[in-house]
Structures are given as C-alpha cells and as structure tokens.
Amino acid sequence: MSTEATxxxxxxxxxxxxxxxxxTTAISWIDGQNGVLLYRGIPIEEIAKHSNFEETSxxxxxxxxxxxxxxxxFDAALKKNREIPDDLLDVIRKFPKDTHSMHVIRxxxxxxxxxxxxxxxxxxxxxxxxxxxxxxxxxxxxAAASIIRRGLEVIPPDxxxxxxxxxxxxxxxxKPTAEEEKxxxxxxxxxxxHGMNASTFSSIVTISTLADIYSAITSAIGTLKGPLxxxxxxxxxxxxxxxxxxxxxxxxxxNALANKQKIMGFGHRVYKAYDPRAKILRGYAESLSKSRGxxxxxxxxxxxxxxxxxxxxxxxxxxxxxxYSGLVYSHLNIPMEDFTPIFxxxxxxxxxxxxxxxxxxxxxxxxxAVYVGSKDAHYVPIDERK
Amino acid sequence: MSTEATxxxxxxxxxxxxxxxxxTTAISWIDGQNGVLLYRGIPIEEIAKHSNFEETSxxxxxxxxxxxxxxxxFDAALKKNREIPDDLLDVIRKFPKDTHSMHVIRxxxxxxxxxxxxxxxxxxxxxxxxxxxxxxxxxxxxAAASIIRRGLEVIPPDxxxxxxxxxxxxxxxxKPTAEEEKxxxxxxxxxxxHGMNASTFSSIVTISTLADIYSAITSAIGTLKGPLxxxxxxxxxxxxxxxxxxxxxxxxxxNALANKQKIMGFGHRVYKAYDPRAKILRGYAESLSKSRGxxxxxxxxxxxxxxxxxxxxxxxxxxxxxxYSGLVYSHLNIPMEDFTPIFxxxxxxxxxxxxxxxxxxxxxxxxxAVYVGSKDAHYVPIDERK
Numbered sequence: 001m002s003t004e005a006t007x008x009x010x011x012x013x014x015x016x017x018x019x020x021x022x023x024t025t026a027i028s029w030i031d032g033q034n035g036v037l038l039y040r041g042i043p044i045e046e047i048a049k050h051s052n053f054e055e056t057s058x059x060x061x062x063x064x065x066x067x068x069x070x071x072x073x074f075d076a077a078l079k080k081n082r083e084i085p086d087d088l089l090d091v092i093r094k095f096p097k098d099t100h101s102m103h104v105i106r107x108x109x110x111x112x113x114x115x116x117x118x119x120x121x122x123x124x125x126x127x128x129x130x131x132x133x134x135x136x137x138x139x140x141x142x143a144a145a146s147i148i149r150r151g152l153e154v155i156p157p158d159x160x161x162x163x164x165x166x167x168x169x170x171x172x173x174x175k176p177t178a179e180e181e182k183x184x185x186x187x188x189x190x191x192x193x194h195g196m197n198a199s200t201f202s203s204i205v206t207i208s209t210l211a212d213i214y215s216a217i218t219s220a221i222g223t224l225k226g227p228l229x230x231x232x233x234x235x236x237x238x239x240x241x242x243x244x245x246x247x248x249x250x251x252x253x254x255n256a257l258a259n260k261q262k263i264m265g266f267g268h269r270v271y272k273a274y275d276p277r278a279k280i281l282r283g284y285a286e287s288l289s290k291s292r293g294x295x296x297x298x299x300x301x302x303x304x305x306x307x308x309x310x311x312x313x314x315x316x317x318x319x320x321x322x323x324y325s326g327l328v329y330s331h332l333n334i335p336m337e338d339f340t341p342i343f344x345x346x347x348x349x350x351x352x353x354x355x356x357x358x359x360x361x362x363x364x365x366x367x368x369a370v371y372v373g374s375k376d377a378h379y380v381p382i383d384e385r386k
Numbered sequence: 387m388s389t390e391a392t393x394x395x396x397x398x399x400x401x402x403x404x405x406x407x408x409x410t411t412a413i414s415w416i417d418g419q420n421g422v423l424l425y426r427g428i429p430i431e432e433i434a435k436h437s438n439f440e441e442t443s444x445x446x447x448x449x450x451x452x453x454x455x456x457x458x459x460f461d462a463a464l465k466k467n468r469e470i471p472d473d474l475l476d477v478i479r480k481f482p483k484d485t486h487s488m489h490v491i492r493x494x495x496x497x498x499x500x501x502x503x504x505x506x507x508x509x510x511x512x513x514x515x516x517x518x519x520x521x522x523x524x525x526x527x528x529a530a531a532s533i534i535r536r537g538l539e540v541i542p543p544d545x546x547x548x549x550x551x552x553x554x555x556x557x558x559x560x561k562p563t564a565e566e567e568k569x570x571x572x573x574x575x576x577x578x579x580h581g582m583n584a585s586t587f588s589s590i591v592t593i594s595t596l597a598d599i600y601s602a603i604t605s606a607i608g609t610l611k612g613p614l615x616x617x618x619x620x621x622x623x624x625x626x627x628x629x630x631x632x633x634x635x636x637x638x639x640x641n642a643l644a645n646k647q648k649i650m651g652f653g654h655r656v657y658k659a660y661d662p663r664a665k666i667l668r669g670y671a672e673s674l675s676k677s678r679g680x681x682x683x684x685x686x687x688x689x690x691x692x693x694x695x696x697x698x699x700x701x702x703x704x705x706x707x708x709x710y711s712g713l714v715y716s717h718l719n720i721p722m723e724d725f726t727p728i729f730x731x732x733x734x735x736x737x738x739x740x741x742x743x744x745x746x747x748x749x750x751x752x753x754x755a756v757y758v759g760s761k762d763a764h765y766v767p768i769d770e771r772k
Contacts, residue, residue, distance in 0.1 A: 013407040016594065016749035020406060021399040026759030041763030050765045067771050087480045094473045095500045103500035106604060110496050114481045114489035196755040202591045202605055208402065209584050209612025218492060219588055219605035226595025228750045269752060363402035364614045366655060369582040373412030377427030379436045385453050 013370065023204060024361060027060060027353050028193045035273035039193060040064070048280045053163045053188045054078060057349045060193050061131060061356075074132070081136035082157035082166070084108075084144065085115065092141075092148050101337045102225035104145045105344055106218055112137060113214025122210055124356060130213050131352035138345040139163060143170035146338045164188055167345075171334060179291060180332060183284045187325060190277040191343050193350030195270070199224040203351045204358040208365045213355050220351045221344050230340035236265030237326030237336065240300050249303040257311060265323025266308055272316030281324035288331045297327050399756065409590060410747060413446060413739050414579045421659035425579060426450070434666050439549045439574045440464060443735045446579050447517060447742075460518070467522035468543035468552070470494075470530065471501065478527075478534050487723045488611035490531045491730055492604055498523060499600025508596055510742060516599050517738035524731040525549060529556035532724045550574055553731075557720065565677060566718060569670045573711060576663040577729050579736030581656070585610040589737045590744040591751045599741050606737045607730050616726035622651030623712030623722065626686050635689040643697060651709025652694055658702030667710035674717045683713050 014020045029038040037044040040059050047056055058066045058074045066074060091111055095104050113119050116133065118126045144154050147170070155170045164185035168176040176184065194200075203220040207213065224230040243252050256263055268275055282302075289298040305319050329339055400406045415424040423430040426445050433442055444452045444460050452460060477497055481490050499505050502519065504512045530540050533556070541556045550571035554562040562570065580586075589606040593599065610616040629638050642649055654661055668688075675684040691705050715725055 015747075016751050017403075017406075017408060017753035018749075020403075020753045021756050022403060022753040023755045024758045025755035026757070029757050029759065029761055038759075038761060038763070041760030042765055046765040050767075055768075065766060065768070065771055068768050071768065091477050091480070091497070094477070094497075099500040100506060100598075103496070103505065103600070106601060107493055107496040107500060110489070110493040110604065110608075111477070111480075114485040114493060119489065120486060196753055198591065198595050198751050201751055201753055202588060205584065205588045205591055206605060206609045206612075209609055209615035211608055211610075211612035211615075212486075214489070215492060215608030215611050218496065219592060219608050222496075222597055222601030222605050223592045223595050224597075225601050226593075226597035226750075229595035229597075361401075363404075364612075365402050365584050365587055367403035367406045367408040367582055367587055369409045369411040370407050371412070371415050372410045373415065373424075374427030375415055375424060377424070379428050379432040380451060381436075382441075382451075382454050382457065385451055 017201075022196065022201065022365075023358055025196070025354070025357060026063065027350065027357060028195050030195050030270050032268070032270035032272050035271060035276050035279075037194070037276050044190065044276050045280065048186050048189055051189065053185050053192075053346075056189045056192055057135060060349050060353045061128065077132045078136040078163065079159040081133045082140050082159065084112070084137050084140045087115075088112065088141070089144060089148070089154060092145050095149075097149050097151070100225070101145060101149065101341050102221060102230070102344070104149075105141060105341045106221040106225065108141045108145065109134065109138070109214060109221060110218040112141075113212065113218070116214065119212045119214055122212065122359060124359070127213050127352075127356050127359070131349075131356070134213070134217055134352060135348050138348045139167040140170065142338060142341040142345045143167060145341065146171060146335060149337065150335070168332065171338075179288065183288055183328060184332065186280065186284060187328060187342075188346040190280060190321060190325075191346035193347070193353065196354075198226075198229050199347065200351060200354050203355050205365045207355045207358055208362060210362070213352065216355045217348060217351050220347070224340065224344050224347065230343050232264055232320075233322035233326035233329070233343075234336045234339045236323050237297075237330055237339075239264045240297055240304070240327065243300050243304075245296070246299045246303045249300055250307055253304060253307045253311070263304065263308060265326075266312075266319055267317040268320040271318065271320060274318045275320040277321035278319040278323055281321060281328060282319070285324045285327045285331075288328060292331050294331070297330065301327055403587075408582065408587065408751075409744055411582065411740070411743060412449065413736065413743060414581050416581050416656050418654070418656035418658050421657060421662050421665075423580070423662050430576070430662050431666065434572050434575055437575065439571050439578075439732075442575050442578055443521060446735050446739045447514065463518050464522040464549065465545040467519045468526050468545065470498070470523050470526045473501075474498065474527070475530060475534070475540060478531050481535075483535050483537070486611070487531060487535065487727050488607060488616070488730070490535075491527060491727045492607040492611065494527045494531065495520065495524070495600060495607060496604040498527075499598065499604070502600065505598045505600055508598065508745060510745070513599050513738075513742050513745070517735075517742070520599070520603055520738060521734055524734045525553040526556065528724060528727040528731045529553060531727065532557055532721065535723065536721070554718065557724075565674065569674055569714060570718065572666065572670060573714060573728075574732040576666060576707060576711075577732035579733070579739065582740075584612075584615050585733065586737060586740050589741050593741045593744055594748060594751045596748070599738065602741045603734060603737050606733070610726065610730050610733065616729050618650055618706075619708035619712035619715070619729075620722045620725045622709050623683075623716055623725075625650045626683055626690070626713065629686050629690070631682070632685045632689045635686055636693055639690060639693045639697070649690065649694060651712075652698075652705055653703040654706040657704065657706060660704045661706040663707035664705040664710055667707060667714060668705070671710045671713045671717075674714060678717050680717070683716065687713055 199220040202223040203216040206219040207216040585606040588609040589602040592605040593602040
C-alpha cells in the first residue's frame with residue numbers, strides 16, 4: 001500500500017473538497033437555493049426575532065431550547081466565566097499596535113488552553129464546561145485586544161449585563177442603549193453558526209487527533225483570519241466609504257462589473273437567493289442609521305443592492321451577511337480591525353458545537369495527496385551539484 | 387443548491403477522508419508495502435547517512451539539494467534567526483509548570499506571528515523568509531519551554547553550533563559530543579516530513595483561506611498535540627520502563643496480544659513493512675546505549691521487537707519511528723514532555739513546505755457535512771418548553 005496516488009496525466013479530484021462529505025451534523029442546515037438557514041431545525045428569522053445570544057448558544061451547543069432553569073444556569077455560568085487573567089492582558093499588551101488583530105485573538109485563546117486544568121479531558125461533560133469558558137471569555141479577549149490597541153484602559157466585564165451589552169460596554173466604557181444591545185445581540189446570533197465552512201472544518205481536523213478543544217478553536221481562529229473567509233465585511237464597508245455618495249453608485253457598479261471586479265458583500269458559495277442573515281441585518285442597518293441621523297452609508301448600500309440585483313440578481317448574486325454587518329458595526333463605533341474578531345467570538349459557539357459533535361463520531365483525518373514528484377533521485381555530493 | 391446532503395438511511399462516506407485526495411505534492415513519497423520513504427525523490431537512508439538537518443531542510447523547502455553557496459547562505463540565515471524575543475520568554479514563563487508542553491509551543495509560535503512585519507505577505511519569497519524564521523526559532527522555543535518548565539535559566543542559542551548541536555546545548559547548557567550531535571541531527575531529519583498526515587493537512591486547511599503561515603503552523607502544532615498523532619514515542623518508552631527487564635517481555639507481549647491491547651510503537655497506517663526510519667533509529671539506539679553503558683532499555687526494546695515480529699509480523703505489524711525515538715531521547719537526557727515538541731520542531735520544515743506548495747494550487751477547503759437533524763422545528767416560548 002502506498003499513501004499517495006501517483007499519476008502522470010492531469011489529475012482530477014475534488015479540489016478544496018468541494019462536494020465531499022466529511023462528517024454528519026445536526027447543528028445547522030442551509031438551503032441556499034431558497035435562502036433558508038436553520039439552527040437545530042429552527043429558522044434563523046424566528047431565532048433572531050424571539051431569542052438572544054445566550055439562549056441561541058444553548059440551542060446550538062445542546063441541541064434544544066433551554067427550559068427557564070437551564071437558561072438561568074447557563075447564563076450564570078457564562079457570567080461567572082467572563083473574566084480573563086491579568087497574565088493574558090500582559091500578553092495582549094506585548095503585541096505591536098499595528099499587528100493584525102487576529103494574531104492577538106488566536107494567541108490569546110491558545111494561551112488560555114494552558115491554564116485550564118481540564119484542557120486534556122475530552123469527555124462531553126468536560127468539553128461543555130470548556131465551551132462555556134471559551135464562549136464567555138471570548139468577548140472579553142476581543143474587547144481587551146481592541147482597547148489595548150487603541151491605547152485605552154481595559155474595562156472589566158460587568159456581570160449585570162447580557163453578553164451583547166457587556167461586549168459593547170467593554171468596547172467603549174459606556175452601557176449601550178436598548179437598541180444598540182438588540183442589534184449587537186442579533187449580529188452575534190447571526191454569526192454563531194454556518195455549516196461546514198473552512199474554519200469549522202479546521203476545528204474538527206484538529207480535534208480528530210484527540211488534541212483538545214482549545215487547540216481546535218485556535219486552529220479555527222487562524223483559518224477564519226484569511227481574507228477568503230473572514231474580512232469581507234471590512235472590505236464591503238471600505239467600498240461604501242470609497243463610493244462616497246449615492247450618485248456615484250451606478251457608475252461604480254457598472255465599471256466594476258465591466259472590469260469583472262468583485263463587488264464586496266455580494267454572492268455566496270451556498271446562497272443563490274437572498275442570504276437570510278443579510279435580510280435581517282438590512283433592517284437593523286436602516287433603523288440604526290435613522291437613530292444615528294446618518295443615512296449616507298445605508299443609502300449607498302441600498303443603491304448598490306438595487307443596481308446589483310437589477311444587473312446580476314438573475315445569476316443568483318445577492319447581498320450576503322457581510323454586506324450590511326460592516327455598516328452596522330461602524331454605527332456602533334466598532335473599529336474595522338475588530339470585525340473579524342467579533343465574527344470569531346460569535347462563531348466560537350458553532351466551533352465548540354462542531355468539535356463536540358465530531359468527537360462522538362471521531363475518525364482522525366488522514367487524507368492523501370497525489371504524488372507528482374520524482375521517485376528515483378539520489379543524494380549527490382555537494383561538489384557535484386549544479 | 388444546498389450545502390449539506392440529507393439522508394435518512396445510514397450514510398456512507400470516507401470517514402477521516404481515508405483514501406480521499408486533497409492536493410498534489412512533490413515533497414515526499416511513501417511506499418508502505420516496501421518500507422520506502424523518499425524526500426524529494428531521495429531515499430531516506432541516503433539522506434540520513436550523508437546529509438544533515440540544515441541541508442535536508444533546504445531540500446524539502448526548495449525541492450533540490452543546495453549548492454555549497456546556497457547551503458552556506460541558508461545556514462547563515464537559520465543562525466541569524468535563532469534568537470527569540472524576551473517578550474516571548476515572558477509569555478512562556480507565565481504558563482503553569484504542569485501544563486501540557488504543546489499548549490506552550492502552540493501559543494509561542496502563534497505569538498511570533500504577531501511580531502513578523504511580513505506575516506500578511508503570502509508571496510513565495512516572503513513565505514520562504516518566514517519559513518526560515520519559524521524553523522530557526524522553533525528549537526529555541528522548545529528548549530526555552532523545557533528549561534523554564536524545569537525551573538532553570540534559559541540558555542541563548544550558540545551560532546557556532548549546528549541546529550542539532552545547538553538544540554542539545556540549549557536543553558542542557560552542555561555542548562554535545564559528536565555522537566550525540568549526529569544522533570540528534572538524524573532524529574530531526576527523520577521527523578522533517580511524512581506526507582499528508584493530520585497535522586500537515588490542518589496546516590493546508592488553514593492556509594487555504596490565505597490566512598498566513600504562522601496561523602497554518604499554529605494549527606499544525608495543535609493538531610499534532612493529539613495523542614492519536616504525536617505522543618506515541620512517550621508511551622512506547624513508558625512501556626519499556628514498565629516492563630523493566632528482558633525476562634518480562636514475552637509474558638507482557640503475549641498478555642497484551644491476548645487482551646487485544648496495543649503495543650506502543652508498533653504498526654503504522656501506511657507502513658506494512660519495517661518503517662525505514664525505525665530501522666535507522668534502531669542502530670543509533672544500540673550505539674548510544676553502548677556509549678552510555680546502559681543496555682537495559684535497548685535489550686527490552688529488541689526483545690519486544692523480536693517477539694512482536696514472530697507473532698504479528700506476518701500481519702504487517704512492525705516497529706515504527708516512535709518505538710526507538712523515545713529510547714534515544716531518554717539517553718540524550720531529554721524529558722518525556724519534550725518529545726512531541728521536538729517532533730513539531732523538526733516537522734515544521736515539512737509543514738512550511740506543504741503550506742507553500744498548497745498556495746501554488748490554492749483552493750479554499752469547504753467540504754460538506756451530511757445533515758441528519760430536524761428541518762421543521764420552531765421557536766417555542768420558554769414557558770411552553772419541556
């Protein structure tokens with residue numbers, strides 16, 4: 001037996017594992033043709049309307065909506081675990097201020113792994129406990145990294161606040177309005193989970209050696225960091241700012257399409273209809289823009305959307321979640337550098353759920369590569385090399 | 387289109403991606419049936435006999451043996467980049483002394499990513515430079531983590547020494563003998579690369595989003611940490627110590643086989659013949675045991691091997707590289723906690739080579755999962771839940 005196939009003719013295999021099944025899952029379901037996203041079977045619209053980040057996290061992790069008592073206990077556990085050690089703040093302070101924020105977040109979660117006495121325990125019970133710790137501490141890490149980068153004083157978590165409100169509080173020192181809290185909560189819900197994407201896949205590849213959940217989440221953060229995965233919302237917002245006024249939109253879009261340039265925040269691998277998350281966010285982007293008395297961004301965005309749907313909607317290209325999230329963040333005074341860390345902080349719930357789900361069906365990932373190199377080279381003494 | 391297949395009957399797919407091709411590669415070739423391992427086409431026996439870690443690293447990274455000048459430049463670049471910042475030593479000192487050493491190593495390499503001004507540059511040129519930095523600093527990180535865990539003073543790298551000799555020097559404060567240096571160098575060569583295993587795969591999954599090479603290597607370290615991947619040599623050495631004397635071997639092995647317990651360091655996914663790396667290491671384990679005047683471990687190991695081959699050799703179960711490496715490390719006074727970090731430090735060469743090779747054929751990894759959950763659940767108010 002050999003590990004690698006060996007072929008001399010052009011090789012045909014599923015690049016990027018497109019279409020290849022790697023696991024079973026009951027966490028989320030996407031019907032891209034019809035713009036449907038279900039968390040544990042429940043439509044995202046119902047969840048965004050009625051639930052909150054804490055309850056949705058419970059749903060994703062445990063597979064069912066919590067009873068009142070279960071939710072109270074879960075919420076209390078999250079609140080109890082929000083604090084991060086001063087040693088971690090010291091580590092975060094060491095990074096250069098202009099370093100990519102995801103280096104800081106990846107290192108911080110990795111660092112926490114070394115301090116959890118249960119890190120090496122891969123029982124479901126231990127992993128649920130560790131998931132709660134990771135999810136609870138993640139916003140504290142993201143806010144501390146942001147605050148330290150901006151040269152300000154770190155604001156400790158406030159256990160009287162919800163996850164969403166506390167995050168905005170730690171980012172600014174000011175308690176958010178009810179509207180701000182609701183919008184932040186919704187954005188966090190919408191980013192919790194989205195099937196077998198690259199970062200989620202990397203978390204299960206790592207756990208498949210029975211490493212530990214911190215290693216798995218660290219891999220996922222590193223994978224999300226790439227511009228092909230996280231980061232599109234930042235580029236969408238930059239585009240909106242670059243366009244500047246509504247009157248410039250048509251020409252910008254037509255030029256971009258003529259030159260085959262990508263319009264950021266449009267099109268999605270799986271959604272060939274309107275991304276249901278974008279639909280929800282668009283409403284919040286509108287209402288928040290009104291509250292702020294600043295309609296310039298949303299007007300440009302909606303004009304881009306209108307022209308794009310007119311031009312390429314027939315090809316299944318619609319706004320995705322990234323198109324409106326950057327605009328919402330900017331109205332919440334969140335710096336662009338923190339967009340991908342916030343994505344990671346919410347997605348940590350989905351990652352933890354996938355890690356635990358994969359452990360129940362665990363098989364170590366050991367694919368093959370197609371060998372295209374030499375098989376008959378030899379060591380040549382250094383003086384005889386060319 | 388939907389992202390997930392939906393099946394109610396038992397689902398058949400390649401678990402662990404067994405047999406699935408994920409990339410093309412020209413880095414190494416394994417013929418497990420015949421016990422063959424080639425690095426860039428050259429048999430591992432020739433490399434172990436004639437080359438050294440630096441030259442082999444060049445071969446793996448650049449695809450060909452270096453000329454004298456190329457090797458001198460490469461070696462000088464490695465030497466120049468061995469030092470690690472004091473800030474990183476501070477981070478390492480923060481970890482509890484009893485934490486799993488791989489948490490420390492994973493965090494340290496992640497941390498370094500935040501300090502490389504070229505971290506986000508994914509051109510081949512930049513990635514070769516970063517690979518050299520990672521490979522050069524890795525032994526310094528591993529030795530510092532070991533020394534700090536043992537409560538000793540960190541020993542800075544000595545640029546007059548080879549990679550292998552310098553590593554042993556940083557681990558002990560004493561310059562190694564020529565025999566010790568040669569053996570360490572050989573172990574490092576033998577661990578540089580081994581095809582598309584789980585850790586290597588995780589590095590290409592991470593880079594596939596165009597993240598950065600530090601993120602990719604961090605993922606690989608986390609993945610190697612799992613006991614199904616790294617760590618077998620530690621368990622093999624523990625077994626040898628537990629058996630205690632040669633006279634106990636037959637009964638131990640027969641009991642283990644009767645009870646279907648695994649004999650550590652035997653059998654390998656791909657090798658159904660004698661692992662060529664184990665064959666090389668066995669010779670060094672013998673000679674080093676003689677030099678040390680302590681034959682107890684090697685006698686037990688060789689007796690285990692003899693009985694195992696007698697009993698199960700016909701089934702293709704032979705010693706693998708882990709069976710003798712633990713014994714060699716113990717004669718080099720290397721603590722067990724450092725076995726997997728040393729594996730990572732040598733394998734970083736292979737990881738970097740695979741990351742760069744994958745970038746040339748890049749496609750983001752986005753496989754599918756088979757959806758087995760509900761599609762018609764609804765949000766239920768909290769008071770109505772059971």
